Amino acid sequence: MRLYDPTSSAQKRTMRRAPPLASLDGKAIGVLENGKLNAAEMLDEVARLFVERHGCTIRAVYSKSNASAPAPKETLTKAAGEVDFIITGLGD
Amino acid sequence: MPLDTARVHEVPDDLLAAIDYCYERGWTDGLPVVPPVVERVDAMLRYEGRPAETVIAKHPATGLELSVHAAAVNAVMAGCLPEYLPVLIAACEAMNQPDFNFHGSTASTGGSAPLLIVSGPAADEIGMNGDVNLFGPGNRANATIGRAVRLILRNVFQMMPGISDKSTQGNPGKYSFCIAERSRGNPWPLLCETQGYPQGVSSVTVFAGGGFCNVENHGGNTPEQVLGSVADAMANYGAITLGQSVVILAPEHMKIVADAGWSRQDAQAFLFAEAKRSVEGMRSVGKYRDSEYEKQHGAEAHALIEDGFIHRGLSPDDILITLGGGDAGGHSCFIPSWSRGRGSIMQHKPIGVCIDCT
Numbered sequence: 504m505r506l507y508d509p510t511s512s513a514q515k516r517t518m519r520r521a522p523p524l525a526s527l528d529g530k531a532i533g534v535l536e537n538g539k540l541n542a543a544e545m546l547d548e549v550a551r552l553f554v555e556r557h558g559c560t561i562r563a564v565y566s567k568s569n570a571s572a573p574a575p576k577e578t579l580t581k582a583a584g585e586v587d588f589i590i591t592g593l594g595d
Numbered sequence: 596m597p598l599d600t601a602r603v604h605e606v607p608d609d610l611l612a613a614i615d616y617c618y619e620r621g622w623t624d625g626l627p628v629v630p631p632v633v634e635r636v637d638a639m640l641r642y643e644g645r646p647a648e649t650v651i652a653k654h655p656a657t658g659l660e661l662s663v664h665a666a667a668v669n670a671v672m673a674g675c676l677p678e679y680l681p682v683l684i685a686a687c688e689a690m691n692q693p694d695f696n697f698h699g700s701t702a703s704t705g706g707s708a709p710l711l712i713v714s715g716p717a718a719d720e721i722g723m724n725g726d727v728n729l730f731g732p733g734n735r736a737n738a739t740i741g742r743a744v745r746l747i748l749r750n751v752f753q754m755m756p757g758i759s760d761k762s763t764q765g766n767p768g769k770y771s772f773c774i775a776e777r778s779r780g781n782p783w784p785l786l787c788e789t790q791g792y793p794q795g796v797s798s799v800t801v802f803a804g805g806g807f808c809n810v811e812n813h814g815g816n817t818p819e820q821v822l823g824s825v826a827d828a829m830a831n832y833g834a835i836t837l838g839q840s841v842v843i844l845a846p847e848h849m850k851i852v853a854d855a856g857w858s859r860q861d862a863q864a865f866l867f868a869e870a871k872r873s874v875e876g877m878r879s880v881g882k883y884r885d886s887e888y889e890k891q892h893g894a895e896a897h898a899l900i901e902d903g904f905i906h907r908g909l910s911p912d913d914i915l916i917t918l919g920g921g922d923a924g925g926h927s928c929f930i931p932s933w934s935r936g937r938g939s940i941m942q943h944k945p946i947g948v949c950i951d952c953t
Contacts, residue, residue, distance in 0.1 A: 509668045
């Protein structure tokens with residue numbers, strides 16, 4: 504008996520990690536909040552700790568209108584030119 | 596047309612062993628599947644005019660692709676007959692529309708399932724059920740087309756329960772959630788007719804449904820009484836959001852509404868106006884948010900929006916209403932949308948035809 508494989512044979516999108524920062528000290532932070540309840544509060548607190556411990560600067564806060572959809576390409580492109588790293592995560 | 600590059604597993608000629616093999620490979624939804632024997636899949640592919648390698652949906656995050664071939668393989672596993680394939684493909688094409696957000700609605704803790712509503716002559720042609728026991732069980736086409744969608748989400752898009760599907764409680768519809776719109780005795784235009792398709796063209800509508808709420812009313816004799824019960828279900832604190840709604844009216848309820856001369860638009864307007872909660876009430880259960888109120892009451896607010904209230908949805912058009920179920924019984928249903936917001940917007944596609952294709 505010969506069975507077809509039901510899983511996708513398509514190549515998965517190639518993904519790679521961004522190169523790590525050599526140091527966090529004095530870096531510019533972007534906050535990407537997803538609009539969920541408590542997301543902004545939680546992320547602000549995390550960002551505050553980076554400011555306190557590493558002398559970072561909060562440069563920009565970006566928002567998504569749909570928590571479960573990828574951030575718009577324009578948002579990520581803009582952020583890439585404005586900040587050294589982004590803090591994001593789910594609220595609730 | 597078979598796909599030359601498809602991967603094939605050679606297994607012993609033992610059907611029960613092949614079923615177990617599918618379990619061992621992690622290809623099932625928990626129930627036994629029909630082993631996707633090459634000849635059976637190839638026979639099904641004759642019901643699609645495009646080449647088997649044609650991509651009909653793509654996962655936005657992983658890039659995983661659904662081909663016509665993979666759809667047929669999973670359809671066979673779900674128990675579909677070959678003639679069901681065009682409905683399944685149309686459903687997958689509808690789910691692939693970005694605003695449906697099939698990744699988010701599947702991955703979310705919200706636990707939604709894609710509800711398929713098949714409208715038009717195609718439903719009868721393949722023997723779908725829009726009548727008694729609408730949501731099942733008992734009809735092969737309804738059960739297996741809906742199941743094939745789940746198997747595709749699992750096998751092709753790797754939306755695995757507990758890993759990339761994090762539903763808190765899941766949803767019985769995640770096994771299968773597929774119905775036909777009842778055309779017999781339907782006083783309103785069929786959905787496919789209102790969706791702008793040429794006469795005779797059937798459609799499938801997909802909706803990320805968050806569950807199922809029976810609306811029982813055997814005493815109401817006016818549209819306001821019957822639809823008032825529906826509106827109350829739509830406005831319950833557990834379900835009210837700015838999201839869309841599906842309402843399937845039972846024939847007994849539909850007769851009361853339509854005999855009073857109400858059109859679908861009349862019913863939509865009534866439900867939208869009545870399915871609401873006060874700001875104080877929303878605050879009392881901790882669900883009130885300024886941003887949602889402002890979104891609903893801003894410059895684009897619908898005329899039926901009432902100050903001091905949160906309505907369900909943004910406009911009457913956010914409520915899909917049609918006929919379904921058996922002749923006896925005052926049991927309609929309301930199916931809420933996934934997500935507290937508008938994370939998924941229902942979509943539709945024609946079945947078996949190409950309209951405005953490039």
